[in-house]
Amino acid sequence: MDRALGLRGELSILAGRRHADPRPDFLITVADTPAEHAAYRRLRHLEFVERQQLFPHSDLDDTDHDPAAVVLVATLHDGTIVGGVRVAPVRWNSSTEDIGWWFGSRLVVADHRHAAGIGPALVRAACAHVEQQGAVRFDATVQDRYAPMFRRLGWVDVGAGEVIAGRAHREMRWPIDRIQRTVDGTKAVLAQALAPFADQDGGLGASGFRGDDGVPLPGTDVIAACDAIIPSMIERDPEWAGWCSVLVNVNDLSAMGARPIGLLDAVGAPTTSHLTRIIRGISAAARAWRTPVLGGHTQVGVPSALSVTALGTTPAPLRAGRGAVGDTVTLHADLGGSWRPGYHDRQWDSTSSRSSDELCAMAGHLARVAPAAAKDVSMAGIAGTLGMLAEASGTGAELDVTALPRPRDASMGAWLTCFPGYAMLSADRPGRGAGVAAPETLTIADCGRLTAEPGVRLRWPDGEVSVAVDSTVTGLGVA
Numbered sequence: 086m087d088r089a090l091g092l093r094g095e096l097s098i099l100a101g102r103r104h105a106d107p108r109p110d111f112l113i114t115v116a117d118t119p120a121e122h123a124a125y126r127r128l129r130h131l132e133f134v135e136r137q138q139l140f141p142h143s144d145l146d147d148t149d150h151d152p153a154a155v156v157l158v159a160t161l162h163d164g165t166i167v168g169g170v171r172v173a174p175v176r177w178n179s180s181t182e183d184i185g186w187w188f189g190s191r192l193v194v195a196d197h198r199h200a201a202g203i204g205p206a207l208v209r210a211a212c213a214h215v216e217q218q219g220a221v222r223f224d225a226t227v228q229d230r231y232a233p234m235f236r237r238l239g240w241v242d243v244g245a246g247e248v249i250a251g252r253a254h255r256e257m258r259w260p261i262d263r264i265q266r267t268v269d270g271t272k273a274v275l276a277q278a279l280a281p282f283a284d285q286d287g288g289l290g291a292s293g294f295r296g297d298d299g300v301p302l303p304g305t306d307v308i309a310a311c312d313a314i315i316p317s318m319i320e321r322d323p324e325w326a327g328w329c330s331v332l333v334n335v336n337d338l339s340a341m342g343a344r345p346i347g348l349l350d351a352v353g354a355p356t357t358s359h360l361t362r363i364i365r366g367i368s369a370a371a372r373a374w375r376t377p378v379l380g381g382h383t384q385v386g387v388p389s390a391l392s393v394t395a396l397g398t399t400p401a402p403l404r405a406g407r408g409a410v411g412d413t414v415t416l417h418a419d420l421g422g423s424w425r426p427g428y429h430d431r432q433w434d435s436t437s438s439r440s441s442d443e444l445c446a447m448a449g450h451l452a453r454v455a456p457a458a459a460k461d462v463s464m465a466g467i468a469g470t471l472g473m474l475a476e477a478s479g480t481g482a483e484l485d486v487t488a489l490p491r492p493r494d495a496s497m498g499a500w501l502t503c504f505p506g507y508a509m510l511s512a513d514r515p516g517r518g519a520g521v522a523a524p525e526t527l528t529i530a531d532c533g534r535l536t537a538e539p540g541v542r543l544r545w546p547d548g549e550v551s552v553a554v555d556s557t558v559t560g561l562g563v564a
Contacts (some may be wrong), residue, residue: 301402
């Protein structure tokens, strides 16, 4: 380390005379002591009250008293705080709920000679922090003279802001792409990958059912669905993998309005012990949903693998592709449970603590509602699954974030992108199906609509609309 520092000193001599002081080494952390908060507020007072005179006496406001507000500070190696910024959720309509909309403010750097290094670093850290908190919208109001720095960092200028003490401001927005990334990582490859099937007669299902959760077997009232579990999950948590292999298939049948009648499993495991744990999970779930395992294939001494096929019946299968522009979007979800240990923000476990009566009642719920269009929320999350329903219907979709029900312990970003256990999306003419009785375990809310513009958008309480999914999800097109 000492030799490296010495070498840098020698090289600086060869580079000629310095025209500016070197940027200091600093570390950005969350301020977690009264002393750090006090130092940050002193910097703010010196800059915004004394030097810029933006405020007459103090720049403190309600956000400073918000327990959810977070201050990030830049600290030198000797402990001196040389900059900071605060971030906090927007409190809309006097609500204390965090709806996934955050804002940043009071960015300050002590020494303007170092602002080019510390300022951008604080902004980048703020962006990373709010995304980690589950935000899906992040705004800031910045002085005109600093707007170019934000644009260079990737922020979007959304228009003129207010004028404070004669200084013009711009409204800036950080483009959070969490939902788009989830969609791209789970469903975007389907059209190209499945193209050979689409070329076959009857490939990818009967006309009108392309993109559905299950497929009607020609000439029968049987619906078939098939899902595989990723190998890493089977290796890490074999019993939970077995449970989920049944859960996702029963959900697929439920979204089609079908009553499950049986399962087929294909299981591979490296050892007998591992196989036993997988089978134990499958068996527990099959009993819980009162759906027998009729047969399948089992192999030991191979890498972990698990897929299940479910069979169900219905004379009138529901489709994802029967929605129309103007239809109301409704979420039917079980908000009970908690994050599955080891899968925080990715898998909401609402099923493992439910009784068989509760699970079976939820499984038959959509068949009783009989909406125009329906789809089971998959690994693409609520937003991505809504995009698939809209794509199959030849529409786009819009979600009202303030109307979307979610568990208290789930951030908006996580809830829109996770696998939620039991959650179904439906679309139907406004008001239709509202009188159908639902299981007590379900929370049902109208939370959006189908639109003529492709993709999925989020509507915010201030009237702003942001893009969550910019176009189609799978590329499979209209059902």
